[in-house]
Structures are given as C-alpha cells and as structure tokens.
Amino acid sequence: MLYPNLDLSEMFAARQSERSELHAHYLNEQLVRVLKTIGYDVGFKRGSGQYLYDRQDARYLDLLSGFGVFAVGRNHPVLRRALTSVLDSELPNLVQMDVSTLAGILAERLLERVPHLDKAFFANSGTEAVEAAIKFARSATGRTDILYCGHAYHGLTYGSLSLTDDMNFRGGFEPLLPGCTQVPFNNLAALEKALSTRQVAAFIVEPIQGKGVNMPNDEFLPEAAALCRRYGTLFVADEVQTGLGRTGRFLAVEHWNVEPDMVLLAKALSGGHVPVGAVLTRKWIFDKIFDRMDRAVVHGSTFGKNDLAMAAGIATLEVLKQEKLIENAQAKGERLQASLGRMVQKYELVKDVRGKGLMVGIQFGAPKSLALKASWNVLETASKGLFCQLITIPLFKDHKILTQVSGHASHTIKLLPSLTITDEDCQWIESGFDAVISASHRVPGAVWSLGKTLVDNAMRKSA
Template identity: 50%
Template sequence: MTTEFDLGALLAERGAERYELHAKYLNPQLPRMLHTIGFDKTYERAEGAHFFDADGNDYLDMLAGFGVMGLGRHHPVVRKTLHDVLDLSLADLTRFDCPPLPGLLAERLLGHSPHLDRVFFGNSGTEAVETALKFARYATGRPRILYCDHAFHGLTTGSLSVNGEGGFRDGFAPLLPDTAVPLGDLDALARELKKGDVAALIVEPIQGKGVHEAPPGYLRAAQELLHKHKALLIADEVQTGLGRTGDFYAYQHEDGVEPDLVCVAKALSGGYVPVGATLGKDWIFKKVYSSMDRVLVHSASFGSNAQAMAAGLAVLSVMEDEQIVARARTTGELLKSRLTALVDKYELLADVRGRGLMIGIEFGKPGSLKLRSRWTMLQTARKGLFAQMVVVPLLQRHRILTQVSGDHLEVIKLIPPLILDEADVDRFLDAFTAVMDDAHSGGGLMWDFGKTLIKQAVANR
C-alpha cells in the first residue's frame, strides 16, 4: 500500500502559522526579533534574486541566504539536475562502494585550485572548517590554531575556537588551544610561530564581519612565515569562494598564494542541499588516512550524498557556461563605484569597501551638530543601531533585504546572488539614496524608528 503525502495541502492548511510554530517549537527569539524590527514578512515564493509575497510584491534579495544562493533561487539547471538524480534511484550512501559523483565533483573543484590534490566532502561550512582544523593538527602534530581578530569560521566547538567574536564564544569554554592575531599583522604572527606549537593560521581573505580585506601582500607573506615554521595556511572561502569576490577564490586576487587547505561551502549546491568541502594537499590527506585501519578516521554520515554532489556539479557547470565569476566582478564594480560616489554626498556615510559582490557600507559620526547629537544618542544606547535603522526602511519601504554585518557594527554587508543585473543595481541605489536622504533630513522617519530601537536596546541590557 502506497501512502500519499500532500506537501502542498499541508502548507496551504498550516502555512499561515509559520511565526507561531517557530515561537512554540524552535528558537523563540527569532520571531520576537523579526516582529520588533518589522522583518516579519510572509514570503510565498522566490526566483533568481527576488522574493514574492502573497500579494505578488517582489523583494530584491541582497543577502542570498547569507551567501548560499550564489546563482539565485531555483536556477533551472540546478533544479533539473536534482530531479534527474532523484529519478535515477542511485544506490546512494552504501558506505562500502566508490560512487562516481563525488570523484567527478572533486575533479571539477580542484581544477580551480591546481596546487591542491584532494577533497573531503561534508555538510556545511563549519564542518569544512572542523575538517581543516583536524587535518592541520594531525598533519603537523601540533595543537594550536591561530586566527584573526573579528574572524567568523562557524559555531561548532572547533570552529568556535577560531571565532573572533566574543559574543559567540561566551559561555561555551573550554575550547581548543587558540590565539587571535590582528588581520595583517605579520609581527604578531611571527611571535606566535616562534613558540613552535602552531599547527596553522586560518584566515578569511575578506572577513565577513565588517567586510575587511587582508592587506595587499599579507596572505603571501603569512604563507611564507607559516611554511618557514612548518605550519599551514588555511583559507576559509566558505563565503568568499565560488566567484563571490570576482575571482573563483578570494585568495587568488594575490599572486603566489597557495593555501595548504581551503574550506568551501554555502553556494556550492546552489542553495538546495547542505554541502561543504575541504580541499587540501596530497601529503596532508595521506597523513590523516595513513592506513586501511584509518579509512573512516574522519567521515560524515551524509557526506558525498548524491543530491549534494549532483547539485555541485550543476552549479560549477552553470558558473562556467554563464561566466558567473566575470559577471560578479563587473556588476560588483558597478555597484561599488556608484556607492563610493555617495560618500562625499552624505556625511553619515563613512566608507564603501569590498570586492566583487561582497561589499561593506560603513556609517560614521557626522560633522553637523544636529546629526552628531542624534548619532551620539544611538551610540550611547547601543553601537550598530544606525546601520539597523538603514536596513529596516530598505525592507519596509523599498522591499530590499539586507543585513547588518555584525553585532555592534555600523556596517551593512551586501552579498546578493551573483546573477544580480544592472536593473537590480539601479533599484538598490535608488532605495539607498532615498533612505540616506531621509536620514539627513530635518525630521526623518528613520529617526522615529531609531527611538524604537533605543527602547529595545535599553530593555535588553
């Protein structure tokens, strides 16, 4: 007897309960936060770089699911590939065979980083980082991992040990032996390496928190220092990889940089299936998997599953056919240049930085007395409130989804789908200009909302 399950009917019947269900059964603070800042929208469907609500209104996505939706939502090639792999009824995850899809995807991935040799497939970015940390410690026989201030590498215990934001770490100690060094500070790196117990430095070529790029020459010089002291360089490309910054990997913007391990995830499956990958040099993998007894010493139950591997192959094919990396570079340059042109126009706008379609917009203390007093009021209540004041009207008035780049940061991060087009850029610039005009006006609806944020910040102290 075949049991039928009608997903569409279930969603039609219960979909309107979405916020109540989350409040009752999942993280209760999420719906509370969304209600507070007016982000409690009801999205019904999505396509490309846009969401649509029940009334057919479209919303421009400048967030891409925290970078997961590199090709936008529901790319037809990736979608069809997933239907195809399900229809093939493959003997998946037997655990005692060597299916072709993981090997084919590894081959395609390694083609973009020819100095690397092997791949481990897991299920997420944090798992890719965990793999790199384990492999680095085992391969070098050393316990300590270096990371950079303000880094974000994940939230499981190992990746949390190399997380540069105290708010994520508080209350979860003890963690792995670790030490933070300032991004770009080679002297600090050298001091730590001289102690002789460092396995590796893990670094984001462009930090997600605040969108801070490693200074020119830093990655190559750090690599030389690390290798001199028999330590490894780990590049965390979970957010910056797969074309996000206008090159396939962000470390490739600097000549001569060849990390020993590279972490990839997020956009690799087109947003459909959880997947992560750790790419590494042959000698590292052979040390970890040194004998048949150690064949499963590091593994993942759902790693290399057929759906994830097929989606990854489809994504890489689309990226090549549609020249996604070049498109991200060109569109990113257009968006960044037009935003940079506004810095001199708005005194609250301090900086625009980033590469490709990973752009940070930073706000800062204004010069005029009236705006300065309002800015000070917000900063006294809680740093980061002004950036939130920008994010909210972008969504509520202009139907554009963005994010603040980190706790207590006056930075908005733009990481839209890499298929963003010129019309989308125009729409964002028009909306952002309107919000900035309002913030700099004599009254301003934004400042009224700011009072609500101040009350909320004070209440949560």
C-alpha cells in the same frame, strides 16, 4: 495519492500563515520576536533567482542570498533538474562500503579550478569543513596550536567557534578548544611572533572577513603564506563565504596570487538546496591522515558524500561556468562599489565602501554636524551599531531590499546578493540606498522617529 497528507506544496500553502506561531512554539521564539520587532515578518512564499515574493506577491531584491548560499539564485532550473535526475535514477546512495561516483566527479571538477591542490574531503557544512581542517592540520604537522584572526568568523560548532572572535557567539560556551590563539588581522609582525614558536599547526584565515567585510592589505595574505611556509605551518583559506565566484574570482585568494595548503568551501556549493562542505588540500597532508588501510575512515561524515549534495555541487559549478556568473560578479561589483563609493563624499554618515566582486560593505560612522551627532550618540548609547537598522529597515519596508548589518554591534551593512543580479538590480540598489541615506541626514525626520522607537525597544530589553 497513496500518501495524501504528503503533498508538501499544499501543506505549505495551507499552513504558511502559521509560520510564526509554529516557530515560536516549537523552534526559536526569540527569532520570531526579532522579525516582528523590525517588521520583517512579511511571510515570504516564493523565491526565484535574486528575488523573493511575500504573501501579497510583492517582489523584494534579496541582498543576503541566504548568507551567500544562493550564489546562482533561488530555485535555479538546472539545479532542480540535476536533483530530480538523481532521485529518478535510484542511485545506490551512501552504500558506505563503496565509493561514490558523483563525489569523484565533483572532487575532480573542484580541483581543476584549484590545480595546486590534489585531494578533496566532503562534509555537510562550512563549520564541518573548519573542524576537518583543524584535525587535518594537527595530524599532518604533529603540532597542536591553531591561529586565527581578530574579528574572524569560522562557524559555531565547538572547534570552529574556538576560532570565531565574537563574544556574542562565544559567551556561555567557554572554555573552548585549547591551543587556539588570536592574532590581529593585517598584522604580519604579530603573526610571525606567534608562528616563531614552531608549535602552530595551521593559520586559518578568511581572505576577506565576513563580519565587517574587512579587507586584507595587499601584502598581508602573500606574506602570511610565506611566513607559514618558513615556520612549517599550514596556511588554510576559509573561502566558505568568499569562494565560488563571490569576489569575482573562483577563490578570493586569487586576487593576491596565494596558493593555500587547504581551501574550505561550502555555502554556494550547495546551490541553495542540499548542504555540502569541502576541504581541498595537498596530497601529502591527506596522506598523513589516511596513511594506512586501518585508518581509511579515521575521519568522515555520514552524509558528506550523499548523491544529492554531490549533484548540487556539480550543477552549481556548471551554472557558474555556463552563465559566466563569476564574470558578472566582477562587473556588477565594480559598478556597485563605484556608485556607492561616491556616497562617501556626498553623505557625512557614510565612511567607507569596500569589498571585492559582490561582497560589498558600506560602513557608517559618527557625523560631524551637531544635530546628527546628538542623534547618533543617543542610538550608540542605547545599543552599539543600532544606526544601521535605520538604514536596513526603511530599505526593506519602503524599497523592498532585503539586507542586514554584517555582524553584532557592527556599523557596516553587507551586500551579498546572488551572482545573477542585473544592471536593473544595481539601479534598484543604488536608488534605494541613496534615498534612505539621504533621509537619514534629515533631523528631525521619519528615519530618526524610527530611531527613537528602536532606542525605546533597546532600553526596555536592558531594563
């Protein structure tokens, strides 16, 4: 071999036992500490479809799917072949003083699925797509203000963070972008009051909020879109997490028959291999930005149309279609929501099960029985939302199910599996949650012993 030190599979195998030390020394030491504290440092060495395998070759069902990135599963053979074919073809990638054939094909195929929109812009991530939408909206409307919803998450770069309602992320980085105003989710009166100033360029909203799996009322999105049209504001759907089949439709807004002025995509579009983000928009908006030849590159992203990312997007759309994964998301989501929903009546700690397709939230809350209430209050006093770790940690340790809470201090556990999951996987999920939630209702018990350990850790952190 010409470069014997560049066999990456051999490099991974030789040093994978050092992963924690490497990250602690050169990257994020606090993340390493978190994983070790909650027992998640098992050392995953392989991924296939909806499954992960640790250093002992134990199989786990991944309900995080890279926060929705692996909608078609990990290491899908069609994705791998598509990327290999690009590398083998020696294509003239990123010439810059040229246009990309593969970008044109991906744009064409995306817009076929969203026929009321006309143009596509490619970036590297969801947060870059949000940043582009902010710029496009301001330029196209001549207005400055941007509206976003309470509990929203739109990203962590400067503009998108300005639209993210979470002080755990915002703290230490303010002041953020001026002109960004929050309105309550599902509150049409507050939205209209803000829009009536006629200074709002765009209302950017997640059709289903990722942090908490918060659902819109049936009238919220259609009426919000109508209000935006009335007051000359662009309606922008952030479908970075909900799009590309996650909710049982290509876009989540399809459940409410809404046609946004812009749609933002990322995550699943990458196939889990090469990051890509996309803004789909109306032609008149696009033409306002790129309105003259000397403004042909007034906004861009150096790697945004790279051939590997475009190939990954094209292959992902093909897999979704050929394997009927959007239909599978709808069917498996209905099953899971029905079966998990029955736990609301069965267990007093389970308050709600909600979502669309394979974006499912299981919400826990304060119990009524005295013994459980006392234990719950101890956890809440130590750290809000800590109870959910009494569910996620045993799910991981005892049932080999990887999941997590849906946000900081949240009482909701979010299921976001690959769209490839089977009926056997659904049974795995149902039996695992039932066993752990049942155990959480026994006081004293092993789950609450874990709770005491977590409380002790929380107290030490705050001391």
